[in-house]
């Protein structure tokens with residue numbers, strides 16, 4: 329039995345059984361579907377892209393995975409050099425993890441450790457946005473603002489280390505005024521909150537956030553797991569406003585090396601999965 333994400337198992341509609349995929353299309357035995365979410369923003373070059381498939385095959389003939397502890401290899405060095413080249417400013421260090429959620433976890437840990445290393449142990453709060461989504465692991469659930477997660481987290485009591493604000497400059501300034509000395513980071517999905525309902529907000533909010541983070545020594549983290557690689561019309565939103573840490577995922581692998589979990593907006597996106605013809 330497979331436990332499906334974000335769905336009530338009791339009244340679950342039978343899922344489409346996918347047997348093949350190419351470009352924007354997914355195929356069942358007798359139908360062709362448009363993968364209108366690019367398998368949740370992962371398959372940005374389309375499914376079964378020959379360049380990616382060949383690269384994986386060639387690499388697998390040498391080795392598939394080698395841990396980076398005490399070891400290194402060309403593929404990881406080429407990838408980090410490429411990221412260094414295309415990311416702006418001093419975003420020059422890559423830490424590799426296994427999913428978008430874990431990338432965010434790592435960033436949140438880095439922010440806390442940044443302050444602890446400086447001998448500051450009272451920077452325990454995280455500032456994030458209303459309607460935020462940062463993943464499904466514990467701390468990312470807390471940083472996110474998804475009703476059903478917070479309902480479950482209430483089991484741990486009401487004490488929260490997170491403050492959630494709307495995307496207005498007034499709310500931003502009030503939050504820094506009130507919590508500025510307790511915050512270790514401000515984490516946002518920059519410009520576009522995807523899973524929270526495709527909410528777009530103004531770059532002036534991010535510019536003001538940058539100023540306040542500098543003033544209060546708070547790390548600004550951009551979760552570009554969904555917005556990265558061109559989704560907002562910019563290669564990265566980090567090209568417009570410079571964060572201290574950027575989290576990438578999904579499109580980074582073209583959707584080939586990871587098994588993606590969907591985001592909580594699954595139902596919203598399902599509406600756009602259109603059967604377009606009967607026979608392949």
Ligand SMILES: Cc1ncc(COP(=O)(O)O)c(C=O)c1O
Pocket residue numbers: 368427428429430432461462463464517522523551552553554555577578588589590591
């Ligand atoms: C903005 C954002 N951050 C983090 C994640 C979590 O990524 P993953 O599913 O790879 O854990 C998602 C997933 O949709 C996301 O949209």
